[in-house]
Amino acid sequence: MGLKSILSKPLAKYTVKQQNKWAKQPVKAQDDVFKSLISGAEHTAFGKDHNFNEIKNYEDFKKHVPIRDYEDLRPYIDRIIAGESDVLWKGKPTYLAKTSGTTSGMKYIPITKDSIPNHINSAKNAMLNYIAETGNAEFLDHKMIFLSGSPVLDKVGGILTGRLSGISNHMVPSYLKKNQVPTYETNCIEDWEDKLDNIVRETFDESMSFISGIPPWVQMYFDQLEEKSGKKIADLFPNFSLFMYGGVNFAPYREKLFDSIGKKVDSIETYPASEGFIAFQDSQKEDGLLIQLNSGIFFEFVPVEEYGSDNPTRLSIKDVELGKNYALILNSNAGLWGYSIGDTVKFVSKDPYRLVVSGRIKHYISAFGEHVIGEEVEKAMNHALSVCPEVKITEFSVAPQVNPTEGLPYHEWLVSFEQLPNDLDKFGKAIDEKLSELNGYYKDLIVGSITRNAVITPLQKDAFQQYMKSIGKLGGQNKVPRLANNRDIADKILEWKLEETK
Template identity: 65%
Template sequence: MGVRSILSKPIAAYIVAQQKKWIARSAEIQAEWREKLISQAQNTTFGKDHYFKDIHSYEDFKHAIPVRDYEDLKPYINQILAGKENVLWKGKPLYFAKTSGTTSGTKYIPISQDSIHNHIDSARNALLNYINESGKAKFLDNKLIFLSGSPEMHENAGIKTGRLSGISTHHVPAYLQSNRLPSYETNCIEDWETKLEKIIDETINQPMSLISGIPPWVQMYFDRIQARTGKKIKDVFPSFDLFVYGGVNFEPYRAKLYESIGKKIDSIEFFPASEGFFAYQDSQYEEGMLLLLNTGIFYEFIPAEEFFNENPTRLSIEQVELGKNYALIINNNAGLWGYSIGDTVKFVSLNPYRVIVSGRIKHFISAFGEHVIGEEVEKAMKYACQRQPEVEIVEFTVAPMVAPNEGLPYHEWLIEFAVPPKDMELFNNDLDQKMTELNVYYDDLIVGSILKKLVITPLQKNAFIDYMRSQGKLGGQNKVPRLSNDRKIAEALAKK
């Protein structure tokens, strides 16, 4: 064993011991963070506008701070971009994480000197949890790759601005810099396909032990390696034994990824966003990810079915229940207040608080009042794939067909298969059956002859890659929406 792997074990034991302490005080820790955040931001522009000095309880907090999205917060962001200090948080942001929104155009998410630790330490601690539980640390002695966006940054109002994955690159601990790939120069390449070929050049002969990235883009990396070598990934990288991922549900990609690798390996799921690092998989044996309650974020939860109400219920951590979908709202030490990140979560454990990401609050199909969500279509896909285990999915998305040329409306499932089902009709029926079990409104529409059974449209090879390329969103942290309430994506895919 190398020095890194030897030293990591006592550090991992210490971090996990500290983690257990705050887990035992989860509700208290969250109340303390709420009070600390309000206290430190009292004299900011936002704090004065919202009478932070008069907040003495959670009820006061909810009354003073409305739930908002980026558009609502944008006037304050614009003040920071104009050079003003002490707007949302004390001083000026350390960084702006630049991201693209569907309605807001380019978004500039503040990251402060205080909040950067949430992003960096959480990723580190996820690996240390794995080391502590499994005893496996040898991967630290070999090469590690993080498929991410460019680390290049520019300045806005004197504030360094770039993609979150690129910002994080600048904070990789020194002890990992020497075995991290790709090189800085390669990571700066903007065109994803050119970058991917260079990454392969730099990694193909290296002892890769950890590979990290969003599953569809990691799959593309594997496909290109296999095209070059004709080998399974385990034969190209014999030391590869840990996959780290986030951003999407792994299940639809699992079969094809493991088939490409040629063996089953351990994996760790992250729940990061530009707005914060919210959870990570702390155990290989327990479902869900540990919600990080002691990293500068005060969390709130709105029952998903109430989110679009005028006065939705807002809950703190001790008020949540198992098995319910909640819109995730954050307040953090970078100055995001009552901020809806757009994701929904479901608690699978309350001691400790562990969550799964169940979907996007704005990504649903409700053309007929059915309100189908991402979690439901992914569960249905998992079920159908389990029934025909030879099936491998590259990618899929679902859209309503409201006005077909003939017959009843339906939900169209646009699927790119790596290996199609032997019996497509059975696969179609399994998807539809599971959907009727998961969503009573969808079932009612089928039974009431408002909708007919879902329709599968198989897509040609690289349909989703071509679509993402056409949108300028190939690679990096970009993801295809799992479902949408219109046909923009469906129609674009149909043209490919």
């Protein structure tokens, strides 16, 4: 056992002990954050515009600060880019995290000196919680890889700017940098395929123990390693013991990923976003992710059914209910106020507060009033995979077909199969049964002959990779939307439909 793994164990024990103090007093933790945020931004342009000097409690805050999206915040961001200080938070941001918006074009999310610890400590504490619970720290003594975007940063308005994953490369603690692969030069390669070739070459003969990244891009890495070596990942990297991921639901990728590995390895789920590191898996034994209630973010929750209404209910942590879907709203020391990040979450525990990501507010299908959400299609897919265990998928997305050339309208499931079902009809039936169980409106549409059963369209196994490449978003932290209420993606990706099904 090396020095890093030895020293990490008392640190892990101490970190969890400190964490438990605020986790056992969640309302106080959020109250403390709230007071700190209001006092910290009282003299900013935003604080003056919204009368922060009059805000004494959360009820006051709701009266003065509306829920907003990026377009509502944009005038303040433009002032920051123009060089102004003390706009959303005191001083100027240290970084601007660049992310693509669906309606806003490129978005620039501030990361301040005060919000950086949220990003650094949450990722670090996710690993320390794992070490404290399992006692496994040996992965720290071998090579570690964080599959991410380029760390090369531009400047916008004099502020360092890049993708969050690239910015995060600059936040890796120095004691881990000696273990980190690939090289900085390789990490700077913009083209994902060229970058992946170099990563494979640089890590092929290394003692890899820890791998972090979005599951579909990690799978691409594993596929290339297998192709080059003819070996399972566990044979190539016998010390590989821990996989950290975030950004997508792991379940649809799990079977194929572990098949590529060749053995079961532990995993840690995280919930990072450009707007803040929201939560992480703090236990291998419990469901859900521990929401970071003392990390510079004051959270609000809006019942999904009220989101977008003129006067939606806004709840703090003390008033949320288990099993209910909420739109997630952030207020932070990065300078985000009443900010909707577009995600929906659902709490699975209140002691401590743990949540799961249930979907995206704008990612749903309601072409016929059914309002099918991401959580439902993922559960339906997982059910079908259990019914047809021979099946392996690489990715999928769902879209409505409102005007078919014949027959009733339907939901089309565009699925990249690594291994096709023995019976495609059985696979589709399993999806329909589970989705009907989860969503009564969907079931009523089929029973009432408004729509017909789901149609499964098999795609080439690399269809989504090819699609992302065609739009210049291959690799890094880019993700394919799990579902959409239109056919913008669906019609384009049919280019990679399997030949025998055309």
